[in-house]
């Protein structure tokens with residue numbers, strides 16, 4: 050079968066590789082839809098960042114070239130020995146996280162910060178930009194038939210957003226601010242909206258993303274290129290507390306503003322992967338005891354919560370899908386376009 054494999058920066062290839070078959074505890078999935086992630090584009094333009102190049106990844110035993118594709122949904126077509134929970138014919142979305150299950154964070158249930166953390170479709174072990182993929186049974190989440198495969202492919206980034214919102218420990222009546230309305234920022238907005246929060250502010254300069262932010266539940270969208278964000282937020286909140294700011298933009302200004310506008314004991318949640326460092330004065334955290342948190346991926350529980358969220362907000366989520374392309378076009382219409390073209394894309398799906 051054909052599969053998109055990563056070799057290095059600006060070097061991805063559609064290769065012919067053997068169709069994978071499920072070993073014990075594994076399931077084989079016919080991929081219905083697979084999303085291209087912002088991290089895939091970082092890896093393509095500026096990598097290798099997360100792909101194992103020098104040595105095999107400890108959990109997959111593989112190194113580049115590796116098959117890409119970690120946000121996906123498909124139909125189970127075969128199961129390996131000992132698989133009991135998943136059956137042929139079921140529609141599943143894949144939890145892409147790989148964890149060891151034995152290190153101290155794993156034993157505490159924080160599998161998303163496993164000391165050997167890896168991601169299927171990034172760290173080897175298979176990937177979804179191919180007709181078939183094989184994953185561990187524990188990584189498969191059954192999704193209702195009423196959830197379209199295209200929406201099923203959004204569950205992985207949605208689980209990331211759900212984890213980030215849990216980290217914020219919001220209080221009723223809090224204002225919230227989301228910087229950046231790319232896929233993750235939009236999903237955070239959708240999750241905040243489902244919580245019933247009344248004041249959800251998005252900061253986003255792009256017109257199409259700003260419109261998407263409103264569809265996903267933002268109650269106000271501020272354009273940081275034409276408005277003073279600090280002043281606007283002060284007007285909107287009228288002295289009320291910003292309980293959390295979410296940085297899904299990775300722009301130096303967004304981090305500075307996020308720290309300044311977050312209220313007493315509020316949290317700044319960094320979800321973005323930054324390509325370079327940013328200077329800030331930690332004193333800015335002191336006077337309101339604001340804390341800065343990193344939020345990485347998700348646990349299995351977060352993924353289950355994503356399945357439940359998608360069942361009720363499928364239409365909102367589907368609105369983020371701006372293009373669906375064939376595997377044959379994944380390099381030109383997918384990676385090259387997202388990396389190097391001016392575009393209005395939010396989420397591009399591949400149908401292998």
Ligand SMILES: [Zn+2]
Pocket residue numbers: 086087088089119120206
């Ligand atoms: Zn991703």
Ligand SMILES: [Zn+2]
Pocket residue numbers: 148149150151152153154155162163164165
């Ligand atoms: Zn572990």
